[in-house]
Amino acid sequence: MRRETQNILLVLLGGALLKISLNGTYLRYVKPTQLPWLIAAGTIMVAVAFISIGRDIIAARRPDGPVDVGHHHGSHSTWLLLLPVLAVFLIAPPALGEDSVNRAAARTPPAPSASSSEDFGFPPLPAGDVIDQRMRDFVERAAWDKSGSLNTRSVRLTGFIAHKGPDTFLARMTISCCAADAYPVKVKLDGPSLDTLAGDQWVQATVRIHPGTANKDTAYVPTATLQNLQLTQQPEDPYEY
Incomplete structure (x- = not known):
């Protein structure tokens, strides 16, 4: 999996955790006592992703920075990992019924x-x-x-x-x-x-x-x-x- 893909997944997954924590829909999935852990996990994921993105940008701007001349053959299945995250963003699953x-x-x-x-x-x-x-x-x-x-x-x-x-x-x-x-x-x-x-x-x-x-x-x-x-x-x- 490419670093760019990893960072995108971290931002989206962390963002999804923060979204359900702040709008209260996390109660469809876990007990109220889990809220601090969800907020902490989401914040850490987003922070790590942005730190990684920032380091990549700085490295790419250096004169002696690495030049990528190869071809990346990423698996399309990697992007399937986005589906459950997008589902939380767009169509939050309901509580069990x-x-x-x-x-x-x-x-x-x-x-x-x-x-x-x-x-x-x-x-x-x-x-x-x-x-x-x-x-x-x-x-x-x-x-x-x-x-x-x-x-x-x-x-x-x-x-x-x-x-x-x-x-x-x-x-x-x-x-x-x-x-x-x-x-x-x-x-x-x-x-x-x-x-x-x-x-x-x-x-x-x-x-x-x-x-x-x-x-x-x-x-x-x-x-x-x-x-x-x-x-x-x-x-x-x-x-x-």
Whole structure:
């Protein structure tokens, strides 16, 4: 690969990292805690590229500078490396959604640490007719809370719609570090006209759980009656942790 090509790639890749860092779209790919590393990496790449370009220009202007009389036979495949970088600049890939939910292997929600198998130490739910919960908290409590604290409560969840066969789910992707290790947490919805909801549409859904549905036979995916639904925009940070 020629030095000029290397420098162009460094500028574009570093610029792409800085762009997604500054406009917030990096949250589609990594956790918020990765932001300083992205900015540092992008800045270093751009700086190294410009230092290299400057040195090449100075060397070319020297009277005794090297004269390149050969022919360069660069591989066209080298320029294919630009495609993912240009994709970030021109068409930023969206956050993971319905397709990722349907392709992901089922994963059992982790059981909280507890002093006994019957008491997982979930804190009391707040008061109110409708309470807000994260999807992951709701699914974990549905699967492991033996006291049934959710059974008589209406809970408002924020997620996106995912269809699989005749079933409709409210889903949210969870990541540990980045989108590469993402897995879905989801709730099977019970209600009329669910098939008319658009896949990947973000919603705020008020639900009430069907007791006992989050078990081994359902891969710990609870079923809940849909009480109310409001369309909403994708959150700035679409993932849970």
